[in-house]
Amino acid sequence: MKTIRDKHITVVGLGKTGQALAGFLNARGAKVTAVDRSPESALGDIPARLRRAGVEVVLGEHDPAAFESSDLIVLSPGVPHTLESVVRAQNAGVPVTGEIELASWFIHTPIVAVTGTNGKTTVTRLIGEMLNASGLNAFVGGNLGTPLISYAHGPMDADVVVAEISSFQLDTADMFHPGVGVLLNITADHLDRYPNLRAYGRSKAKIFARQTRADIAVLNRGDDLIMELTRDIAAAKCLFNQEEDAACGAWIENAQMRVKTPEHGEMTIAATEVPLPGRHNMENATAAALAALAAGASREGVLRGLREFVADPHRLQFVGRFHGVDYYDDSKATNVDAVVRAVAAVSFPVVLILGGRDKGGGYEDLVPVVKDRVRALVLLGEASAAIERELGGLVQSVRTDSMDAAVAAAADLAEAGNTVLLSPACASFDLYDNYAQRGEDFQRAVKQTGKRADGSQADNT
Known part of the structure; x- marks a missing residue:
C-alpha cells in the first residue's frame, strides 16, 4: 500500500520513531491514529502535540477492534509484530508494516x-x-x-x-x-x-x-x-x-x-x-x-x-586510570558475544562487572574467557543469581545492589596492572532507562571512587 492519502493508518508506539511516523503520515493526508500502552502522564507533551496536529491519540490497553478497522498498521521498531492485537488484525486482512x-x-x-x-x-x-x-x-x-x-x-x-x-x-x-x-x-x-x-x-x-x-x-x-x-x-x-x-x-x-x-x-x-x-x-x-x-x-x-573516526560513548570507552588500574565503560555490550570481544580487547587480568536484565541467551559462552582472562566477577542487577550459577565457581564473585557498590567492590578486587571492565551481557532496563544511562552512572561512580581513594584525580584521563 503505497497510497496513503485518506487511508486510516494506525501507528503503534509513541517513541521517537513512532512520533516521526505519525507526523509523516499526517502530513501526507492519512487519517492517523497513534496508540501506545503508556499512560498520558508518562508521555509528557507528546499526545497534546500530536492531537494539535490532527492525529488521534489512544493510550492504555489496545482495543483490537480499532486495529482491525485500520487500512494499515505501522509498527515502531520496539513493538513486536507478534503482539496479539496486531496478529488478530493481520489475520483479519489488515496489512502490517514497519518504519523502514x-x-x-x-x-x-x-x-x-x-x-x-x-x-x-x-x-x-x-x-x-x-x-x-x-x-x-x-x-x-x-x-x-x-x-x-x-x-x-x-x-x-x-x-x-x-x-x-x-x-x-x-x-x-x-x-x-x-x-x-x-x-x-x-x-x-x-x-x-x-x-x-x-x-x-x-x-x-x-x-x-x-x-x-x-x-x-x-x-x-x-x-x-x-x-x-x-x-x-x-x-x-x-x-x-x-x-x-x-x-x-x-x-x-x-x-x-x-x-x-x-x-x-x-x-x-x-x-x-x-x-x-x-x-x-x-x-x-x-x-x-x-x-x-x-x-x-x-x-x-x-x-x-x-x-578521523571517533567512537560513540559506552563502547569500550576508557574512563580513567586510578592506582594503576584502567577502567573501561562497555555498557553497550548487552549480549555475551560482545563481552567476549571486550574482554579480549583490554589488558588482563580483568575484574568484570556483569549483570542487568537477562535476555534469554545464557552465559556458558563466557566460561573460556573468564577462565583465561578474568580475575573476579562483580554482579549487578536482576540476572546476578543466574550469572553466579553459571560462572561463579570459576573465579571469585561478588553480588552487589547498586553501581556504586559494584564499582567499589571492583576497585577492592583489582590490583595495579588490572582492568575493571563494565561489560554487562544484559539489558539495562532493570535499573536504568537505557544502556547510556547505565554507562554514565558507571563513569560517575568510577571517578568518585578514584577521588575518594586518595583525594586525587585520575592518573591519566
Missing part, C-alpha cells in the same frame, strides 16, 4: 543497510565517515539515531543513505531493498523475543531478500550461520574475515587489514590506523571499507574516514 519498510516506499536515494548482533552502530558510522571523506553527502541514521522516516519527510538530498537496521525492523520488511547490505555477525541475543538463534538469524538475513545480482552483500566469512543463511541470495558477495585472498573481500594478516574489490584493487591498512581497540574492531573496519567502496567511496576517503 514504509520509509523505503518513498526514498529513492541509494541505501547502504547494516545489521548484525554487534558492531552495527560503529560500522554504520564508519561507512558514513568514509563516504563523507570521499566528497559524498551521506545521511546516517536508522536504528542508531535519526529514523529513516525522518529522512523521507525531508528534502532527501543526500547522495547515499547509510542506515543501521535491527532484526525487529527487518521482521516487518517486505520490499526494503538496499543496494549494499551488510551482515556483521549473528550471536545469541534477543532470545526473549525469538524462539531460537536460527529464527533470529533469519530475521537478520532478510536484509538481502530483495537484492538483485546488481547489488552487493558484505558478509562475515567467519560466521557459519551467516554463510548458511545467505547461501542462495542473489547479490554479489564481498566477504570480510576471510582467511585468504579473494576477488572481493577483506582479511587480516600480520596486524594489517587487506581490503580488495574489483573496482579499486587491493589496499593495505595498518592496525594502527584503527582508532578502536580489539581485533573485532579491525573486522568492523574492513566490513565498513568494503561497504563504503561499494557505495562510491574512494580509497583515500576510506583511510581518512577511518583515521
Whole structure:
C-alpha cells in the first residue's frame, strides 16, 4: 500500500520513531491514529502535540477492534509484530508494516543497510565517515539515531543513505531493498523475543531478500550461520574475515587489514590506523571499507574516514586510570558475544562487572574467557543469581545492589596492572532507562571512587 492519502493508518508506539511516523503520515493526508500502552502522564507533551496536529491519540490497553478497522498498521521498531492485537488484525486482512519498510516506499536515494548482533552502530558510522571523506553527502541514521522516516519527510538530498537496521525492523520488511547490505555477525541475543538463534538469524538475513545480482552483500566469512543463511541470495558477495585472498573481500594478516574489490584493487591498512581497540574492531573496519567502496567511496576517503573516526560513548570507552588500574565503560555490550570481544580487547587480568536484565541467551559462552582472562566477577542487577550459577565457581564473585557498590567492590578486587571492565551481557532496563544511562552512572561512580581513594584525580584521563 503505497497510497496513503485518506487511508486510516494506525501507528503503534509513541517513541521517537513512532512520533516521526505519525507526523509523516499526517502530513501526507492519512487519517492517523497513534496508540501506545503508556499512560498520558508518562508521555509528557507528546499526545497534546500530536492531537494539535490532527492525529488521534489512544493510550492504555489496545482495543483490537480499532486495529482491525485500520487500512494499515505501522509498527515502531520496539513493538513486536507478534503482539496479539496486531496478529488478530493481520489475520483479519489488515496489512502490517514497519518504519523502514514504509520509509523505503518513498526514498529513492541509494541505501547502504547494516545489521548484525554487534558492531552495527560503529560500522554504520564508519561507512558514513568514509563516504563523507570521499566528497559524498551521506545521511546516517536508522536504528542508531535519526529514523529513516525522518529522512523521507525531508528534502532527501543526500547522495547515499547509510542506515543501521535491527532484526525487529527487518521482521516487518517486505520490499526494503538496499543496494549494499551488510551482515556483521549473528550471536545469541534477543532470545526473549525469538524462539531460537536460527529464527533470529533469519530475521537478520532478510536484509538481502530483495537484492538483485546488481547489488552487493558484505558478509562475515567467519560466521557459519551467516554463510548458511545467505547461501542462495542473489547479490554479489564481498566477504570480510576471510582467511585468504579473494576477488572481493577483506582479511587480516600480520596486524594489517587487506581490503580488495574489483573496482579499486587491493589496499593495505595498518592496525594502527584503527582508532578502536580489539581485533573485532579491525573486522568492523574492513566490513565498513568494503561497504563504503561499494557505495562510491574512494580509497583515500576510506583511510581518512577511518583515521578521523571517533567512537560513540559506552563502547569500550576508557574512563580513567586510578592506582594503576584502567577502567573501561562497555555498557553497550548487552549480549555475551560482545563481552567476549571486550574482554579480549583490554589488558588482563580483568575484574568484570556483569549483570542487568537477562535476555534469554545464557552465559556458558563466557566460561573460556573468564577462565583465561578474568580475575573476579562483580554482579549487578536482576540476572546476578543466574550469572553466579553459571560462572561463579570459576573465579571469585561478588553480588552487589547498586553501581556504586559494584564499582567499589571492583576497585577492592583489582590490583595495579588490572582492568575493571563494565561489560554487562544484559539489558539495562532493570535499573536504568537505557544502556547510556547505565554507562554514565558507571563513569560517575568510577571517578568518585578514584577521588575518594586518595583525594586525587585520575592518573591519566
